[in-house]
Amino acid sequence: MASAATGDETARIKRILILFSENKFLPGNALVEQAARKVLEQSGRPLEFYAEYLDAGRFPGENYYRLFREYLQEKYRLRPPDLILARRW
Numbered sequence: 001m002a003s004a005a006t007g008d009e010t011a012r013i014k015r016i017l018i019l020f021s022e023n024k025f026l027p028g029n030a031l032v033e034q035a036a037r038k039v040l041e042q043s044g045r046p047l048e049f050y051a052e053y054l055d056a057g058r059f060p061g062e063n064y065y066r067l068f069r070e071y072l073q074e075k076y077r078l079r080p081p082d083l084i085l086a087r088r089w
Contacts, residue, residue, distance in 0.1 A: 013046040017081035021088040023055045032087050040083075050081065 020029050033051055040047060054068055
């Protein structure tokens with residue numbers, strides 16, 4: 001059963017992680033990130049944005065994907081995102 005949110009829960013900063021499959025220098029990635037920020041900031045809640053870039057075109061392979069996944073798990077272990085958006089080209 002869902003419970004009503006307390007004042008502390010509603011005021012807490014919400015963490016948003018945007019995952020991109022390619023590198024950060026693709027112009028489309030910047031546009032997607034800007035658009036996501038614009039839309040999500042309309043909520044009026046305090047937000048903290050993070051972006052990660054897999055760069056899969058230059059580093060394909062299951063071993064790299066596993067290492068990247070482990071890196072993300074450790075990096076965000078103590079500050080997990082409330083929302084993850086994934087952008088695949």
